Each structure stands twice: as C-alpha cells, then as structure tokens.
Amino acid sequence: AAGMLKIRRHQNTMDTNTNTKMSSTAASTSHGSPTMLLYVTLILLALQLESIQGFVSLSSSSTMRPSSSAPLDHQRRPHYHPHRPSSELTAVKKKKGGVPKKTTSGGGFGAAPAATVTSSGISGQSGSGSKVLRKAANNFDRLRKDYDVQSCCRDVYVRSPLNSESTFWFVGKIARVPRCETTTPRPSEESDATQAEFQHFCQAAVAQKRLILDYSKDQLRPQNLGGKYASTLEVWLAPADSEMDAATNKISLQKVTGRASDLPTTWDPNHVGYNPEIYIGDEVTKGGLRVERDENGHPTKKAFDVNQSM
Numbered sequence: 001a002a003g004m005l006k007i008r009r010h011q012n013t014m015d016t017n018t019n020t021k022m023s024s025t026a027a028s029t030s031h032g033s034p035t036m037l038l039y040v041t042l043i044l045l046a047l048q049l050e051s052i053q054g055f056v057s058l059s060s061s062s063t064m065r066p067s068s069s070a071p072l073d074h075q076r077r078p079h080y081h082p083h084r085p086s087s088e089l090t091a092v093k094k095k096k097g098g099v100p101k102k103t104t105s106g107g108g109f110g111a112a113p114a115a116t117v118t119s120s121g122i123s124g125q126s127g128s129g130s131k132v133l134r135k136a137a138n139n140f141d142r143l144r145k146d147y148d149v150q151s152c153c154r155d156v157y158v159r160s161p162l163n164s165e166s167t168f169w170f171v172g173k174i175a176r177v178p179r180c181e182t183t184t185p186r187p188s189e190e191s192d193a194t195q196a197e198f199q200h201f202c203q204a205a206v207a208q209k210r211l212i213l214d215y216s217k218d219q220l221r222p223q224n225l226g227g228k229y230a231s232t233l234e235v236w237l238a239p240a241d242s243e244m245d246a247a248t249n250k251i252s253l254q255k256v257t258g259r260a261s262d263l264p265t266t267w268d269p270n271h272v273g274y275n276p277e278i279y280i281g282d283e284v285t286k287g288g289l290r291v292e293r294d295e296n297g298h299p300t301k302k303a304f305d306v307n308q309s310m
Contacts (some may be wrong), residue, residue, distance in 0.1 A: 001305045026078070075208065088291060133276065136211060140273030142198040143175040151178040153240035156274075157253055160229040166300060168236055168253060171216045173187070176204035177310040191242045198254060203255040203263060205235050215276050221287060223262045236297060246291050248304050253297035 004037035088276050143152050157168040170194045205212070213233050225233060236253040238246055245251045280286050292300045 002007045012205040016123060035133055045272060058212065076147060132211060133215065133274075134210060136274040137276065138270075138273070139270060140173065140175045140275040143177065143271075143273050143285055144275075147175075147178050150239050153206075154240040155236065155240060155242055155246070156205065156212060157236040157246075158213065158225060159234045159236060160225050160232055161234070162232050163224045163229040164268070166292050166294065167224070168223055168291050168293050168297075169216070169287070170246070170277055170291070171212060171220055172274060174204050174208060174212075174237075175275070177271040201237055202256050202258055203267075205237060206258045207267065207269065207272055208265060208274050209256070209260070211274060218278065220277060224287070244306070247289065248306065249291075249299035249301050252299065253291075253293055255297060 020278045058164060060167050085139060140153075146152075153173055155170065159165075159168045161184055181195060213230075217230045217233065235255060235256040238253050242251055246253070277288060294300050
C-alpha cells in the first residue's frame with residue numbers, strides 16, 4: 001500500500017510538470033507559425049511518452065521488490081522440520097579420545113587381594129563374602145545334588161596344635177565328582193580301595209586348602225585358629241554327614257596330606273566344592289561343633305549314645 005501511494009504521488013508530480021511545460025510552451029508559441037506549433041506538439045508528446053515509461057518502470061520495480069518495512073519472516077523463511085526431535089537440530093561437539101575408559105575400583109590400603117582359580121585349584125585371599133567362596137559353595141550344592149552324598153562328600157575339621165593339640169573344629173564340608181569304578185573291589189582289595197578313595201578326597205581338600213583355612217581362621221573361629229595359631233593349621237576329614245558320630249566319639253578323623261603342586265595337570269576346579277560352616281546365636285562367641293581326638297585322629301574318650309551321660 002505504501003508503494004502504490006508513492007507511485008501515485010510520482011505520477012501526479014510528473015503530470016503536473018508536463019502540464020506546466022505544455023502550458024508554458026503553448027503560451028510562448030501561441031503567436032508563432034504552424035510549423036513551430038507542430039514542433040512544439042511533438043516535443044510535448046515525447047515528454048508525455050517518457051513520463052508513461054517512467055511510471056511503468058516504477059510500478060514494475062515496486063511490485064517485484066518488497067517494502068523494507070515488511071516483516072523479516074515475510075522476506076525469507078528458513079527450512080524447518082516441525083516433527084524432527086530437538087536433539088537432531090542441535091549440533092553436538094564430539095569428544096576426543098575414542099572409546100571411554102572403564103572405571104575400575106582401585107586397590108590401595110584396605111583392598112583385599114583378588115582370589116583366583118588356577119588349573120591346580122583355588123588360591124588367593126578369600127572370605128565369607130568373596131566370589132571364590134560363593135563359587136565353591138555353589139559347586140558343592142550342585143555336586144551334592146547330582147551324586148550320592150557318601151560317594152562325593154566329606155566333613156572337614158581344622159586343628160591348630162599351637163592352640164590345642166586335641167581340639168578339632170568342624171569347619172564345613174567338601175564335595176568332589178566321585179571316582180569311576182568299573183568293577184567292585186574284592187575283599188582283599190577293600191583296604192586299597194578305601195585308601196584310594198581317601199586320596200581322592202585328599203586332592204579335593206588340598207585344592208581348596210587355602211580357601212578352607214582362610215575362612216576358618218579369619219571368619220569362623222579366629223579366637224582359636226587365627227593370629228598366632230594360624231601357622232600350624234591342619235585339615236582333617238571325616239565321612240559325609242557324620243557330625244553326630246564324631247560328637248559321640250564313634251568315628252576317627254584322617255589327616256589331609258599333599259600339596260597343590262602335586263595335583264594332576266588335568267585338574268578341573270569346577271569338579272570340587274566347599275560348603276562353609278556358619279555360626280549362629282551363641283556359637284559366634286562360644287564356638288560351634290568341635291571334637292577331641294589324639295594325634296592320629298582317634299577319639300580320646302569312649303563312644304556313647306546321645307541318651308547316655310558322658
């Protein structure tokens with residue numbers, strides 16, 4: 001609207017100038033010759049044509065070009081995608097350095113050494129909440145469920161001669177995949193078979209000896225097995241689930257011998273397990289099951305039944 005108003009004003013001005021020129025020319029030539037009159041008329045027509053061409057040019061430029069007073073968004077609009085997520089419209093600067101580093105818990109003071117499972121058994125620091133102890137307990141449960149208890153399990157006792165030469169503390173149970181026997185041993189071979197079976201479980205105890213002793217002296221009974229008493233700890237075995245017979249002096253214990261380095265090269269740690277003893281109530285302070293035996297593991301007192309006085 002403002003552009004059209006300017007065009008009309010310009011047109012009126014041009015018309016006024018043209019009329020003024022025509023009037024002045026006519027006045028000056030009113031008394032001249034016809035030839036002069038024709039010449040003046042042609043000049044006036046040329047001026048009129050020039051005025052019309054100027055008007056057309058001004059109208060065209062005003063129509064093609066927007067007014068400077070028009071809003072900016074009517075002149076140029078950026079491309080916009082209303083359905084694109086805002087995250088795609090924002091440029092994000094990528095961080096240098098490639099793959100981020102993994103955060104790991106550091107060692108230092110108070111950090112327990114990591115327990116490891118080697119080809120020859122279990123080694124390293126262990127405890128009542130450690131990963132190795134949980135794995136050993138899970139293995140025990142699996143083996144006890146899959147096989148006959150008497151053929152795959154044994155009870156475990158620990159003694160510290162520095163603390164007491166005759167006291168053996170019950171500290172849990174071990175399990176191992178049973179031996180493969182293709183034939184039943186003859187009576188004359190029973191002693192050899194029994195010894196072979198004991199050695200079979202000795203290997204299972206040796207493979208987990210570090211785990212068993214660490215748990216016993218650090219978690220279960222540090223008063224009698226830890227500290228200054230820990231240097232002479234021994235592991236002894238008894239038949240599976242024989243706690244009552246051991247408490248009533250009806251069975252003997254057998255000492256575990258051997259070293260982890262003597263285990264077969266094909267040893268599989270997953271074929272053994274350990275179920276630790278856990279104290280509850282008064283056992284935490286007074287201690288749990290322990291039995292009295294001599295140097296060879298035999299009872300020091302006569303056997304008795306639970307309904308008889310000692």
